[in-house]
Amino acid sequence: MIGTVEIRELTVRRSGRPVVHGLDLAVDRGEWVGLIGPNGAGKSTVLEAAAGLLDSSGAVEIGGKSMRSLSPIERAKRVSLVPQSPVIPPGMSVIDYVMLGRNPYLGRFGVESPDDVLAANVAIADLDLGPFASKRVEDLSGGERQRVVIARALAQACPVLLLDEPTSALDVGVRMGVLDHIDAIRRSCGLTVISAVHDLTLAAQFCDRLVMLAGGSIVAEGSAEGVLTPDTIRRHYGARVRVISDDDGVIVIPIRAGDSREDGGSGRMASRI
Amino acid sequence: MTAVRTPLVKPTRLAWPALAVVGALVAAALVVGALVGPADIGVGQVLTEILSRIPGVGIESGLSEIQQDILWSWRFPRVVLGMMVGGTLAISGASYQGVFRNPLADPYLLGIAAGAALGATLAIVSGLPAALVVPAAFVGGIGAVVATFTLGRTMGDRSATTLILAGVAMASFFTALTTFVQQRNSETLREVFAWILGRLSTSGWTEVALLAPYAAVSIAVMLSYRRVLDMLTVGDDEAASLGVDVNRVRTIVVIAATAGTAAAVAVSGLIAFVGIIVPHAVRLVAGTSYRVVLPLSLFAGAAFLVAADLAARNVMAPAELPIGVVTSFLGAPFFVLVLRTSRRSL
Known part of the structure; x- marks a missing residue:
């Protein structure tokens, strides 16, 4: 497949x-x-x-x-x-940057089809980047830039x-x-x-x-x-954590070394230490 | 997440108004270049003379045979050669800046100038006919770049940085050889330096015919890769992840730019900075996309070198300055400006 x-x-x-x-x-x-x-x-x-x-x-x-x-x-x-x-790249607009993702589908002379332009616009819209489409990527915030890069990958x-x-x-x-x-x-x-x-x-x-x-x-x-068990994390990350598993899923909370409030996992929440 | 905005935002493309502006610059350079000179020929006469040579137009310019000879055997070949050399150097510079992701790169970086100078020097000191200086310079320029690539590969990788360092090493080596040959043959120094400093004086259409096939093929190849040069701006790894065969593209574009530049240098001598000044001026006006920068640099470079040649012919008239001196006078401060504004990307 x-x-x-x-x-x-x-x-x-x-x-x-x-x-x-x-x-x-x-x-x-x-x-x-x-x-x-x-x-x-x-x-x-x-x-x-x-x-x-x-x-x-x-x-x-x-x-x-x-x-x-x-x-x-x-x-x-x-x-x-x-x-x-x-x-x-300095000076490159968001639409031009996201269009780079369409490169594998362009012909020998590299002319974008309407489908390519649409795919790039959809990726931009999906990541809430519509208002920035004509702006330069370098002028965006770090988070906006990261979304632009993801939009390129989706395009x-x-x-x-x-x-x-x-x-x-x-x-x-x-x-x-x-x-x-x-x-x-x-x-x-x-x-x-x-x-x-x-x-x-x-x-x-x-x-x-x-x-x-x-x-x-x-x-x-x-x-x-x-x-994600505390033992595994401690062994490979060298960090103490509390792992909570409840209806919202597994949550890993780092614990500061020497924190007296940390009880080694015997808290009231369903922690597994 | 939001819906797609309509109308769709379109990617950057070459705008017709920009092309019209640089086209007008080229046309103006052609006419002014043909007008300026000791023999007084009016703009109307130049235009009608051009039209009169078009089959089927059927008009007479009224120029004497001598005036026609001045135009067609001296001024037009010089202007056309200037356009071809300027356009080739400018688009080659822009292409090098794209493949090496370095705003100060141009074909001279890989040793073309040093190799061509050695080839021309050897031809001159050997007493070969003047017609063989051009092929000797071409072989020298290409030979230097081949040596640079060979040296770069022996260093174990094909990165842009390695290639540039190999180019610096080979250029130094070829320059040392040239200096050695010049010192051993001081009686030909004047002739050698006249070639090295660059000139567009021609013996009719010979140089134009020599350069034309190289310029046409190399320019066509570079233009066909202009979109891929935009892909390289994200770096080798990301470009590869987007489907670009980076090494293949780099090799093809470098070969095209090198062949075009070597041919241009062979007929005109060393004319520095055109490959840096023109693409950067275009970027300042029209943006950074190579889809735009390459074609506009081609036309702007053509107009720029004709203008520089006009300056070379008239600043100290009746004496003529080497055109390489004019471009260097303009290029050196411009180079510093570019260096100051693009330090981050170096």
């Missing part, structure tokens, strides 16, 4: 040192998988390798096709990537969307709105999403499955309840 992702024995080296080694990951069409883990765990590297941007050993298949066997255009029709630190209209810390610059309201919108597309179109997320609560709220990386390998995988 076109939206499936299969990564087998993925190893990526930087400066001769393996930063991801022997990683296996299979994602179904329409599934949302969250990559979590401490800084340097290899989350961004896995996403870049899945997008076919890195030299790596092992296999990355999207919809049963090896990324290595595909041309850049074919890859860009299958996978779109929202990078952690996107480059904002790319791929079955697989890779998000590398997609909402780190957004306030909580916009963040939930953007993620809800991506989730709605996922549910209606079978979009497959793999996202690297630092916010563990957010990961738990939106992802069907969490994959925790540490040192370039998978150290835990499964549901939010199964992966």
Whole structure:
């Protein structure tokens, strides 16, 4: 199926040192998988390798096709990537920037069809960027820019969307709105999403499955309840947390080291420490 | 989330008024370039002479044979050559700035100027016929860029930074060789420097015919990649994720810009800064999209170099300044201005 992702024995080296080694990951069409883990765990590297941007050993298949066997255009029709630190070109307007996402569908002479223009306008409207469409991206706020980058990825209209810390610059309201919108597309179109997320609560709220990386390998995988345990988080993040699981889902609350109010998990709420 | 706004917001495209403005500049440069000179020929005569050569028009300009000869054998070839050289240098500069994402890049960066200077110097000191100086400069310019690419690849990656550093190294090496050859052959220094400082004096349409095929092909290739150059502005990785074969695009555009520039340099000598001044002036007026910058730079560069040539011919008349001196006088302060305003992107 076109939206499936299969990564087998993925190893990526930087400066001769393996930063991801022997990683296996299979994602179904329409599934949302969250990559979590401490800084340097290899989350961004896995996403870049899945997008076919890195030299790596092992296999990355999207919809049963090896990324290595595909041309850049074919890859860009299958996978779109929202990078952690996107480059904002000076002087480029929002509409021109979002139109970059339509590149895989343009003809040899690069003339946009009315469908391409419509797709870009829809992506802009969906992310509430309509009033900014003619403005320069560099003149927008950090959060607005982040939405513009996501709009570009949505205009790319791929079955697989890779998000590398997609909402780190957004306030909580916009963040939930953007993620809800991506989730709605996922549910209606079978979009497959793999996202690297630092916010563990957010990961738990939106992802069907969490994959925790540490040192370039998978150290835990499964549901939010199964992966986000205080022990696991303490072991791999070196942080103390309280994990609350209730009707709203799993919520991870960091606890300041040495905080006397922290009771080790015996609070009245349904915490599991 | 909100509904789609109507009418739809359209992406940047080349606007006809902008094209009309630069087209008018080129036409004005052509006419003024043909008017200025010791022989007094009026603007009406120039225009009717041009029209009279169009089949089927059937009008007479009233110019004497000598005046016609001055126009068609001296002034027009010079103006047309100036337009071709200026347009090629400007669009090549803009293309280099796109592929290297560096506002101060131009084809000279990869050693074309140094290589062409060495080729021309060797041809002159060897006593080869003047007609062979042009091909020698072309071979030297291309050879320097090939050497730069070869050196860049041996450094292990194909990034823009590596290539630029390799270009700096090769340019220094070729310049050192040129200086060595010049010192060993001081009797030809005057001739060598006359070539190095740039000129548009021609022997009729020969240089135009030499340059035309290279300019036509390289300009066509660069124009066909103008939208892809916009894609490269987001960086190599993001462009690749959007479906751009970055290395292939960079190689093709660099080859096109290099071939065009090498041919231009071979017939005109080293005319500096056109590839920087013109694209940046266009950006200031028309925005940063390469869809707009490339075609407008082509026309604006053509008009600019004819204007610079007019200045070179008249500032110290009857003596003639090397046109490279004029463009450098204008270009050096402009370069500093660009450097000050674009430090963040360097």
